[in-house]
Amino acid sequence: MLEALEEADLRKARSFGGAIIGALVVEREHGARYVVYLRAGWISGRSYRIVQTWRGKQGIRIWRSLDACFSFIRNFGFDGRITVYPIGHPDLERIAGISPEDSPGGLGDLGDDLVGDFEG
Numbered sequence: 001m002l003e004a005l006e007e008a009d010l011r012k013a014r015s016f017g018g019a020i021i022g023a024l025v026v027e028r029e030h031g032a033r034y035v036v037y038l039r040a041g042w043i044s045g046r047s048y049r050i051v052q053t054w055r056g057k058q059g060i061r062i063w064r065s066l067d068a069c070f071s072f073i074r075n076f077g078f079d080g081r082i083t084v085y086p087i088g089h090p091d092l093e094r095i096a097g098i099s100p101e102d103s104p105g106g107l108g109d110l111g112d113d114l115v116g117d118f119e120g
Helices: 007-015 066-074 090-094
Strands: 020-029 033-040 082-086
Touching: 007 033, 020 066, 033 066, 066 082
Parallel strands: 020 082
Antiparallel strands: 020 033
16 A cells, blocks of 8 residues: 655645645545545655554544544645545545555555656
8 A cells, every 4th residue: 555644744745835636535434434535746646645643653544524624634725626435435446545444446555656647
């Protein structure tokens, strides 16, 4: 699986002009548990990266409300569409970088980016 992002990565990249170019949320538990995936303009490829806790010490970061997810994403300057998917949604299988936990049978565990989609 691809390397996750943490908030410090996002702050540092933004200070150097990096931008979030895509965002989606996966609802892991109805109305109670959400994870955030971001496409970062400073990372070559089309893969999304899941957001983890500080240095990954507690694993993947979990939000308890959509409002909190949206606020987190918007705080990093992303003002585009944020799509919310329920866990296991068939569309997630076609999105590179999605964890197999969220999309069984998807592209998430390939571990490679598709080169040529860099925006920086």
